[in-house]
Amino acid sequence: MEPGSEETLAVGKYLAGKLNPSTGYDVQVQAATGLPGKGNIYLRLSGANPALGEEGYELTITPDLVTVTANTPAGLFYGIQTIRQLLPASIDRDSVQAGPWTMGTGKIRDYPRFPWRGAMLDVARHFFTVRDVTRYIDLLAYYKINRLHLHLSDDQGWRIQINSWPNLTLHGGSLEVGGTAGGYYSQDDYAYIVGYAQSRFITIVPEIDMPGHVTAALSSYGELTCDGIAPELFTGIEVGFSSLCISKDITYTFVENVLAEVAALTPGPYFHIGGDEAQATSLPEYMEFIQRVQGILQDLGKQMIGWEEIAQIRLLPTSILQHWNSGEGFAKQSIQQGTKLIMSPSERAYLDMKYTPDTVLGLDWAGDINVEKAYSWDPAGLVSGVTDAYILGVEAPLWSETLNAMDDLEYMAFPRIPGFAEIGWTPQSQRDWYEYKGRLAEQGPRLEALGVNFYKSPEIEWP
Ligand code: TNX
Numbered sequence: 001m002e003p004g005s006e007e008t009l010a011v012g013k014y015l016a017g018k019l020n021p022s023t024g025y026d027v028q029v030q031a032a033t034g035l036p037g038k039g040n041i042y043l044r045l046s047g048a049n050p051a052l053g054e055e056g057y058e059l060t061i062t063p064d065l066v067t068v069t070a071n072t073p074a075g076l077f078y079g080i081q082t083i084r085q086l087l088p089a090s091i092d093r094d095s096v097q098a099g100p101w102t103m104g105t106g107k108i109r110d111y112p113r114f115p116w117r118g119a120m121l122d123v124a125r126h127f128f129t130v131r132d133v134t135r136y137i138d139l140l141a142y143y144k145i146n147r148l149h150l151h152l153s154d155d156q157g158w159r160i161q162i163n164s165w166p167n168l169t170l171h172g173g174s175l176e177v178g179g180t181a182g183g184y185y186s187q188d189d190y191a192y193i194v195g196y197a198q199s200r201f202i203t204i205v206p207e208i209d210m211p212g213h214v215t216a217a218l219s220s221y222g223e224l225t226c227d228g229i230a231p232e233l234f235t236g237i238e239v240g241f242s243s244l245c246i247s248k249d250i251t252y253t254f255v256e257n258v259l260a261e262v263a264a265l266t267p268g269p270y271f272h273i274g275g276d277e278a279q280a281t282s283l284p285e286y287m288e289f290i291q292r293v294q295g296i297l298q299d300l301g302k303q304m305i306g307w308e309e310i311a312q313i314r315l316l317p318t319s320i321l322q323h324w325n326s327g328e329g330f331a332k333q334s335i336q337q338g339t340k341l342i343m344s345p346s347e348r349a350y351l352d353m354k355y356t357p358d359t360v361l362g363l364d365w366a367g368d369i370n371v372e373k374a375y376s377w378d379p380a381g382l383v384s385g386v387t388d389a390y391i392l393g394v395e396a397p398l399w400s401e402t403l404n405a406m407d408d409l410e411y412m413a414f415p416r417i418p419g420f421a422e423i424g425w426t427p428q429s430q431r432d433w434y435e436y437k438g439r440l441a442e443q444g445p446r447l448e449a450l451g452v453n454f455y456k457s458p459e460i461e462w463p
């Protein structure tokens with residue numbers, strides 16, 4: 001690589017770390033003085049085409065040299081993911097394989113359609129360990145996804161340690177759906193996840209869901225309820241029945257403390273406050289509450305993201321709305337206020353929906369979503385008037401009411417995630433299900449090499 005920043009060096013080391021175990025080579029990462037000789041992979045941050053933008057890259061493969069050029073380390077990182085995908089699938093195994101390690105020659109110029117290519121993981125309904133989360137991050141990075149939204153609290157569990165309100169995790173994190181033992185991330189665990197994601201160019205977006213979805217918090221601190229009585233912990237899967245007490249001052253002390261602690265641990269500019277399914281809060285109280293939370297976050301220097309219901313308040317232009325339900329109203333209300341949208345239409349993007357009626361895991365309230373249905377849609381066509389200019393990007397939520405092990409998560413996410421990543425990356429005019437289906441088939445052996453428990457959908461002719 002070119003002599004450069006620590007970050008570039010780290011990208012080179014990441015690639016060496018991916019190539020060495022399966023090839024048995026001892027690829028070294030060095031600063032190059034002048035053009036490297038035959039047989040090298042050259043990472044450069046100078047002379048990149050400005051049109052590649054913040055995340056694009058150019059990959060040139062000749063018989064002698066592989067060159068990745070980008071404007072940023074993130075671009076180099078995406079170029080590297082493409083190199084992995086051009087090599088034989090066994091490159092992703094973790095023991096020495098036969099090779100030969102060849103790829104076609106040529107030139108690729110590649111950059112994303114949207115800046116926000118996200119996935120969401122619900123660690124509240126069932127808890128997932130730091131190891132699970134970092135494994136998911138690695139799989140997302142392979143497909144150039146750049147945001148991981150962590151749903152850190154819900155009725156069933158509070159999963160992030162808050163020093164000023166310790167019972168949130170000690171009590172509120174103790175269980176999960178079905179009544180089994182839950183768990184939580186210490187602040188160090190969370191910081192580790194954030195750093196791990198950062199090294200894969202993924203921004204962690206924390207979500208603390210409010211004013212509904214809060215039984216775990218209310219059960220930990222009875223003073224947060226209007227009648228002062230702490231409810232029992234909840235281990236079912238119904239939604240829409242709990243609310244913070246909007247009229248009590250302590251509610252805002254709580255919110256300020258929680259948001260401040262999580263914001264301090266989160267370098268990214270975004271903070272998701274949920275705001276969905278607040279059926280136990282009256283509309284005027286809901287609006288008053290979200291309005292106040294938006295101000296608290298502004299003071300903390302964070303952009304507020306919320307599920308689409310937040311369109312009902314006066315949004316700041318920097319706030320972001322996550323479209324999830326099929327109605328058009330909230331998305332329209334939001335673009336009229338000048339805010340941008342993240343598109344997560346449940347009937348296309350929800351990775352917790354069953355593939356077919358026979359899928360054992362998952363829910364089906366938004367319909368079954370087979371691999372074709374998950375792929376064949378355009379974020380810009382969904383709500384009239386919502387064009388690319390209003391769309392920050394796309395995000396695929398993985399709710400975990402029915403999922404309690406990493407294998408379950410993998411089964412629901414794959415093979416839908418690669419198609420989802422392509423929706424975020426590739427222009428609509430270049431996407432076609434019949435062509436895509438052939439390329440997805442080739443991902444089968446790669447997912448196998450990575451040990452991913454993916455759904456071998458009969459829609460795909462797996463090799
Ligand atoms: C709706 S999507 C929810 C979640 C559930 C999910 C299950 C959204 C903002 N709220 O509370 O987990 O459906 O699919």
